[in-house]
Amino acid sequence: MMNLPPHFVKTVTSTFAGGAAWLENLPNLLAECEQRWGLVVHPTNFTLSYNYVTPATLADGTEIVLKVGVPNRELSTEIEALRLYDGRGCVRLLDADHDKGVLLLERLDPGEMLTIVTNDDEMTRIAALAMQKLWRPLPAEHNFPSVADWGKGLVRLHEEFGGGTGPFDEGLVDTAVSLFTDLLASSGEPVLLHGDLHHYNILSAGDGWTVIDPKGAAGEPAYEVGALLRNPFTLFDEPELKQITARRLDILAETLSIDHERLRQWSLAQAVLSAWWSYEDGGDLADWEPTMRLAKVLLEVA
Known part of the structure; x- marks a missing residue:
């Protein structure tokens, strides 16, 4: 055994x-x-x-x-x-x-996670560059889930609680649903996304960085940053969570040349969806509450 x-x-x-x-x-x-x-x-x-x-x-x-x-x-x-x-x-x-x-x-050698970098601005830029290396056109035929498929998790949330939102903040859930609807309707051509690109999935290799564990998803590039903003785990211990999040969005928008507001909106919608996924997988309050807290921060970040 x-x-x-x-x-x-x-x-x-x-x-x-x-x-x-x-x-x-x-x-x-x-x-x-x-x-x-x-x-x-x-x-x-x-x-x-x-x-x-x-x-x-x-x-x-x-x-x-x-x-x-x-x-x-x-x-x-x-x-x-x-x-x-x-x-x-x-x-x-x-x-x-x-x-x-x-x-x-x-x-991968040495295979250290991105969290070994102590400067958050530097970590964010490294992650942004890693994203850009990955995005590529989708093949004509594929089995990747779409971002729209993933967004259906919010429908299941409402079904779980008889049309309500249970322990989840109703205003944040409604905002997430609205954002998913609007962002999907205005999305550009989908590309192959990693789908879960964060600090623990970016490892040192030689003198550079290499990504591991792609989920594979079809969506616009702006969707990709959400997982990064929810990590690393120690992020939620930071008293300056709002300032860190705002700074990260600035760096990502500049490095990726993607509209700042679109990055913020996708990240907010994803934070709520991620919290629901944690609940759906049997997680308790400690598993999903920090992510909902980040959703509230993203609602307030200009």
């Missing part, structure tokens, strides 16, 4: 149908990967959330990262996005098996 972190076990079992059975079979799945690809799986030293991620070594001595998860649409679109990025600004996919939920990825 594997000694898996309790929070990882809880996340997998509560998020995925069949999650418990998948965890029970995980040792067998890792053994299958070793045999199929001729690799050696090492004990993990990564923080686990929805997938089991661990170092591994190929037969020729190449160090890689093995990522396995309960097969689901999000894991499949990650594989599709990685193939389209093809190592340009994003970690390179070496091989994958959609049906088994297995990804073999290049190992």
